[in-house]
Amino acid sequence: MELLDYPLDSYKILRKKRSLKRKLLANESFITKRIAILGGTSTGEIKEQLEIFLLNSNIRPDFYECEYGQFYETVMFEDESLKNFNPEIIYIHISNENLKSLNDASQISEDRAKDEFIKLEFIWQKLSQSFDCEIIQDNFEPPSFKNLGNFDVSSKSSITRTVNILNEMLYKQAIEKNYLHICDRNYLSSKLGLANWKDYSLWLLAKYSLSYQAITNICYTLNKIIQSISGFSKKCLVLDLDNTLWGGVIGDDGVDGILLGKESAIGEAFLDFHSYIKELKNRGVILAVCSKNDFDNAKSGFDHPDSILKFSDFTVFKANWDIKTKNIYDIAQEINIGLDSMVFIDDNPVERDIVRKEFSGVVSVPDIGDDITRYREILDGSELFNMTSLSEEDKKRNDFYKNDKKREKAVFNFTDYNDYLKSLKMIAEIGRFNKAYLTRITQLTNKTNQFNLTTKRMTEKDIESIMDDDLSISLYAKLDDKFGENGLVSVIQGNIKGSSVSIDLWLMSCRVFKRTLEYTIFYEFAKLARSKNINTIIGKYMPTKKNKIVSDIYKELGFSMVDENNGNLTYELNLSEYDIPKNKNITLKKEQK
């Protein structure tokens, strides 16, 4: 819904809040999340607005709110109702008003910050012990008043310094604790300006630590954090060319005529936009072009000597005269990602509108307008590529997809698919879960939607406990071939009960579909199970909108269906009389122990 896109009109959202909710609830493809809001100040409005944003992202929240201001007590005294609620996400919404030591002028700032930090650390520890949850913690904005005036920022003992030190302590913890995410309220406050960030009458009347405008903005960011935690972040940026990546029309103006480079103010603005996009690419966002242009003309734009983006930066390059919706669909197919992972950038409002209508609520189409001085700000403020961690795989992703394209070309030379697979000279590394791959494995469980038998989402803590569990068989697979590495792309995990093992998690990145890796990892899994005297493997298939591709995998492997419940299928395989099919297309790097 456009009203909920950045830049936000908080007044309009406030007015339409209730009717928006009604409309959004008509959608039926929600996932649900149990979210506890632990507030130090009022949280009612935050809950209502956050709900709208979440619904718009296909997440239907169940909320828990602690009693007014009781964030600390609720945790400290292990509130029964919170326990029963069993939150998946906990948002700790507190502000300077809750920092009791903040005004204690008898202490230096370091000590004041430490006092507050100890309380927060206690809360996180307690919550992470009691619940399998992710925690979102507000950081702190600068004080509205500085009783030392300008000196407040550098005085030994002041409020401003206390806040800054405390924030830094929070960030260190967020780096260490994977379950802890910071909601950067400090940044938002400077973006909106402190004068707009707070509304003193509202504080006196209703005990909100934020103005309504601020609430809308913080809810937008919270939604993005929650989307990211839930594996809903965007992966691919699709860009128009003329007047989007350079000024002018390449077909008319030619490479010498387009505006790009420091010679003109406009040209420099396009250059800055290039740099911003290049940085997105460097941290793992896939780039694609979708432009109504002659291919050679379009390509020549990147030969411009000042162009920061190069033709080779784009994984897919569609310059033709087809409608853009078709091209966007094709790009998604070629990269093998869902349309809901895509962001489309175009200066032309008509094109934006067509894409927005055709892929409503699926492809994100930020309203960047047609003024180059605003593109970067709007794309950045939209927070579409938000992430909660950055794995090594993220940084390499563009290479991975590049190699995919080489493989695709190679496949044309073979009439027999098996010959093609053999020619790839695939080598798999299969091993038990270990600490080094914790982030990547967690990320895979949260992002993978297609080859995913149970769509069970897991946190790093879940994965860690599996790792140490003797009654669990857990394997990961990495796959290399003659075109390069694919990284860690598949995971299988089963829980042992008596003489049977039940596969509760089995997934594979779409990057390596149709490479038969599933047979190799299953082979190793079955072999390992047999060595543990297991005679039955139980497999489950839980259908979602996206995982049809694996609906028959157990059948193919020789399992028989034993139960059907609401579309969920359970299969069994008698391991003692089973000849595990060995996959000859992939060699193993090292035999797992």
Added chain:
Amino acid sequence: MNVSSIIEIFNDILDLEEGQLTPESSPEDIDEWDSMANVNIIVALEEEFKIKFKLEDIQDAKVVNDFINLVGNYTE
């Protein structure tokens, strides 16, 4: 100041059909008009008319008509 635009704000915030609200309506008559909605109404009126109410004025406003008069006082 425009009375119908004030009514419209009430209708939006309380998600009411047109005509459900009268100048004499109060939180007692309208289920949706709880304390949170009341704050929403105040903030929306301030935003719409670019005004800032004094605390004592807000506390006295009870029925729809009070708000209409109040906005009138601030926008005259």
